[in-house]
Amino acid sequence: xxxxxxxxxxxxxxxxxxxxxxxxxxxxxxxxxxxxxxxxxxxxxxxxxxxxxxxxxxxxxxxxxxxxxxxxxxxxxxxxxxxxxxxxxxxxxxxxxxxxxxxxxxxxxxxxxxxxxxxxxxxxxxxxxxxxxxxxxxxxxxxxxxxxxxxxxxxxxxxxxxxxxxxxxxx
Amino acid sequence: xxxxxxxxxxxxxxxxxxxxxxxxxxxxxxxxxxxxxxxxxxxxxxxxxxxxxxxxxxxxxxxxxxxxxxxxxxxxxxxxxxxxxxxxxxxxxxxxxxxxxxxxxxxxxxxxxxxxxxxxxxxxxxxxxxxxxxxxxxxxxxxxxxxxxxxxxxxxxxxxxxxxxxxxxxxxxxxxxxxxxxxxxxxxxxxxxxxxxxxxxxxxxxxxxxxxxxxxxxxxxxxxxxxxxxxxxxxxxxxxxxxxxxxxxxxxxxxxxxxxxxxxxxxxxxxxxxxxxxxxxxxxxxxxxxxxxxxxxxxxxxxxxxxxxxxxxxxxxxxxxxxxxxxxxxxxxxxxxxxxxxxxxxxxxxxxxxxxxxxxxxxxxxxxxxxxxxxxxxxxxxxxxxxxxxxxxxxxxxxxxxxxxxxxxxxxxxxxxxxxxxxxxxxxxxxxxxxxxxxxxxxxxxxxxxxxxxxxxxxxxxxxxxxxxxxxxxxxxxxxxxxxxxxxxxxxxxxxxxxxxxxxxxxxxxxxxxxxxxxxxxxxxxxxxxxxxxxxxxxxxxxxxxxxxxxxxxxxxxxxxxxxxxxxxxxxxxxxxxxxxxxxxxxxxxxxxxxxxxxxxxxx
Numbered sequence: 001x002x003x004x005x006x007x008x009x010x011x012x013x014x015x016x017x018x019x020x021x022x023x024x025x026x027x028x029x030x031x032x033x034x035x036x037x038x039x040x041x042x043x044x045x046x047x048x049x050x051x052x053x054x055x056x057x058x059x060x061x062x063x064x065x066x067x068x069x070x071x072x073x074x075x076x077x078x079x080x081x082x083x084x085x086x087x088x089x090x091x092x093x094x095x096x097x098x099x100x101x102x103x104x105x106x107x108x109x110x111x112x113x114x115x116x117x118x119x120x121x122x123x124x125x126x127x128x129x130x131x132x133x134x135x136x137x138x139x140x141x142x143x144x145x146x147x148x149x150x151x152x153x154x155x156x157x158x159x160x161x162x163x164x165x166x167x168x169x170x171x
Numbered sequence: 172x173x174x175x176x177x178x179x180x181x182x183x184x185x186x187x188x189x190x191x192x193x194x195x196x197x198x199x200x201x202x203x204x205x206x207x208x209x210x211x212x213x214x215x216x217x218x219x220x221x222x223x224x225x226x227x228x229x230x231x232x233x234x235x236x237x238x239x240x241x242x243x244x245x246x247x248x249x250x251x252x253x254x255x256x257x258x259x260x261x262x263x264x265x266x267x268x269x270x271x272x273x274x275x276x277x278x279x280x281x282x283x284x285x286x287x288x289x290x291x292x293x294x295x296x297x298x299x300x301x302x303x304x305x306x307x308x309x310x311x312x313x314x315x316x317x318x319x320x321x322x323x324x325x326x327x328x329x330x331x332x333x334x335x336x337x338x339x340x341x342x343x344x345x346x347x348x349x350x351x352x353x354x355x356x357x358x359x360x361x362x363x364x365x366x367x368x369x370x371x372x373x374x375x376x377x378x379x380x381x382x383x384x385x386x387x388x389x390x391x392x393x394x395x396x397x398x399x400x401x402x403x404x405x406x407x408x409x410x411x412x413x414x415x416x417x418x419x420x421x422x423x424x425x426x427x428x429x430x431x432x433x434x435x436x437x438x439x440x441x442x443x444x445x446x447x448x449x450x451x452x453x454x455x456x457x458x459x460x461x462x463x464x465x466x467x468x469x470x471x472x473x474x475x476x477x478x479x480x481x482x483x484x485x486x487x488x489x490x491x492x493x494x495x496x497x498x499x500x501x502x503x504x505x506x507x508x509x510x511x512x513x514x515x516x517x518x519x520x521x522x523x524x525x526x527x528x529x530x531x532x533x534x535x536x537x538x539x540x541x542x543x544x545x546x547x548x549x550x551x552x553x554x555x556x557x558x559x560x561x562x563x564x565x566x567x568x569x570x571x572x573x574x575x576x577x578x579x580x581x582x583x584x585x586x587x588x589x590x591x592x593x594x595x596x597x598x599x600x601x602x603x604x605x606x607x608x609x610x611x612x613x614x615x616x617x618x619x620x621x622x623x624x625x626x627x628x629x630x631x632x633x634x635x636x637x638x639x640x641x642x643x644x645x646x647x648x649x650x651x652x653x654x655x656x657x658x659x660x661x662x663x664x665x666x667x668x669x670x671x672x673x674x675x676x677x678x679x680x681x682x683x684x685x686x687x688x689x690x691x692x693x694x695x696x697x698x699x700x701x702x703x704x705x706x707x708x709x710x711x712x713x714x715x716x717x718x719x720x721x722x723x724x725x726x727x728x729x730x731x732x733x734x735x736x737x738x739x740x741x742x743x744x745x746x747x748x749x750x751x752x753x754x755x756x757x758x759x760x761x762x763x764x765x766x767x768x769x770x771x772x773x774x775x
Contacts, residue, residue, distance in 0.1 A: 021320060022308060033313050064500060071497035077317040077337055077372050 011086040011164035012163045014139045014171055015055040018078040019045050026076055033102030034070050040160035056162050092165040096159045097141045099132045111151045150156055191362035192485035195324045198361050202331035204212040204231055205364050208259050212243035216263025218290025221355040232647055238648035242523055242525035242620035244274020248283050249624030252607045256407045257338050260287040265303030275345045280406045280611025281311040282406055284343035286334050293353040294322050316344030324359030327698050330366040341374025342495040345408055359751035366371030378511035383519045386490050393464035394535035396424045402511050403469015405603045411514035412603040418517050422531055427455035429470050431597055431610040440600035448476040450592040451744050454543055459484050460752035467491045469513040472503040482751030494518045550745045551757050552596055560712050564665045564736040568597040574720050582625045586618040586642025589671035589742045594637040616645030623649055626658040661723050662731045667738045675741045700731035709733040743766040
């Protein structure tokens with residue numbers, strides 16, 4: 001029985017799928033149809049010969065829901081493998097963001113200084129704008145975006161989380 | 172895929188040099204023949220014309236021409252459920268495909284193996300809002316186990332074989348193949364089934380032996396056990412039903428079956444407590460509530476089974492045997508999950524149980540049975556049959572059951588509603604695959620086309636659709652199909668002029684405000700039957716009933732029997748929504764205004 005008190009957990013799940021038409025719709029439809037959360041979702045082909053894509057999905061729910069999500073994903077015919085990185089041991093999570101800041105004067109200098117602290121790079125520059133590229137975990141990017149807000153934040157584009165297990169084992 | 176909008180040319184599997192070249196339609200039909208298909212249900216249209224043209228030359232496949240695509244899918248479901256084979260459907264693009272959606276969803280919910288081939292507009296027209304175009308794979312994605320859009324004739328043979336494999340493997344389900352018209356006409360290679368290796372899709376059928384050992388240990392320790400078996404046992408094949416019966420008798424445990432599982436254990440077996448759930452028996456639900464061990468076999472703790480989840484069987488340990496891991500721990504947490512085919516798992520458990528020379532706690536079990544007998548003594552299915560004129564619907568089914576006992580093969584289908592529950596309560600099944608009802612989706616209009624499909628598969632058998640008048644009208648057009656193929660289907664309508672279950676809920680929940688549940692201007696079912704070349708019969712008084720049933724059984728033609736039953740009868744016993752198993756109401760005497768609270772109303 002799902003007591004309302006069961007804690008909501010955040011899990012990062014890797015899914016290896018056949019890169020065939022409709023496979024992403026199948027995964028997304030599963031989440032929306034069954035009322036599961038998607039906090040972030042990324043997908044790209046990772047094996048050109050075998051036509052395999054890797055989907056990284058960050059989701060949240062009670063332990064019972066997370067188990068359901070994994071079982072439901074495994075049930076899809078084009079799904080090869082489902083791995084719950086959150087419980088399978090240490091893993092690395094990264095996200096890339098492009099952040100546009102429009103400002104002048106002291107704010108412009110300050111944004112550069114903060115970018116330096118966060119090891120963000122300016123990948124585009126005009127007289128009154130920068131586009132910064134920043135890589136890190138989602139929390140770091142959140143912090144960077146928050147700091148840019150009073151300095152003329154104009155636009156943000158984020159990739160969503162990609163993740164991989166630490167150590168020698170592959171998916 | 173997903174990530175790229177352009178379709179990449181797949182590296183074509185080099186077809187064996189001997190591979191025969193055929194057009195796409197011929198490939199599909201050859202694949203059907205090689206998959207052992209002898210019957211398909213369908214309806215032609217523009218996009219499937221090439222397929223129908225090829226079908227013209229194939230004598231080994233019988234095509235049943237329905238009157239609406241929904242009827243084709245339910246017909247194939249009836250065919251599949253009564254034979255254990257994969258049902259096959261052919262529909263055209265656009266409306267043909269959308270009409271099939273209800274049936275596909277029904278098959279998905281009840282895990283019925285189907286392959287549906289839908290026509291599609293030519294590949295260069297896809298996405299252009301062409302005539303009779305719809306996004307069939309998009310629409311059917313959530314209501315099929317898997318679906319395919321075949322854009323290259325070179326993939327076609329493999330896809331059809333794979334579709335059959337997916338439909339019948341693991342937890343069965345419907346698979347759809349969307350076939351564009353140009354692909355159906357293009358030349359390509361044909362590969363027989365043995366050259367096609369299904370991909371990685373390979374559901375686990377055999378359970379790990381530590382799980383079996385653990386299950387046997389829990390079984391040995393049980394003092395108040397109950398076996399709770401469902402449609403998974405039927406789907407696993409007749410052998411699984413035999414094993415369930417063997418397991419039940421070997422342990423001496425009580426066994427209850429879900430609506431989908433009826434027939435998995437002979438109803439006449441002393442260990443059988445009847446169906447459980449919302450309209451299940453008092454003894455089955457009480458035993459579930461008080462049990463210390465629930466052995467769930469191919470059942471899925473559906474909300475119609477569990478009642479209020481927080482109050483579900485508070486003192487029990489649970490073993491759940493299922494081929495689908497996503498069914499386990501979905502609604503009710505279990506102590507031991509055994510993933511595998513129920514037939515294989517039951518065989519392993521029986522073997523281990525015998526090898527370990529397990530003896531159940533005879534004293535505890537005896538006390539448990541004594542307790543169950545006191546529940547049985549409540550005689551929860553009793554009904555007031557004292558009126559000499561009015562036909563009680565329960566009595567009509569009772570008589571139908573008694574008068575058909577001598578028939579060798581009796582297949583029952585139902586529509587959805589009160590009559591369905593009464594049929595489950597009062598018709599008794601000794602064998603699997605003889606009871607076809609829409610369990611998960613609850614599709615009104617299922618029973619008539621399903622009966623048609625069953626009769627096609629079993630021409631000599633007695634096939635009865637126990638129906639309500641409202642459901643029957645939802646697919647009444649299939650009477651015309653039944654006439655065309657001279658199928659002697661019997662439609663046994665319990666006619667109360669209401670959507671009976673809706674009326675019952677309105678009485679219980681909404682103060683008797685019968686909003687839109689009464690049907691005025693119903694057809695004269697006797698004349699309706701006659702207009703379809705069938706025999707129409709009517710029973711208005713209790714005295715008419717036996718005569719009508721007798722005549723219905725003796726005619727070698729389709730029959731609609733219009734049984735005019737008590738309009739006010741409610742279906743009991745009942746777990747009111749939002750209540751627990753031990754809070755059943757057994758009859759009108761328990762029925763008070765406040766049985767269902769506001770929260771319960773929402774759960775309906």
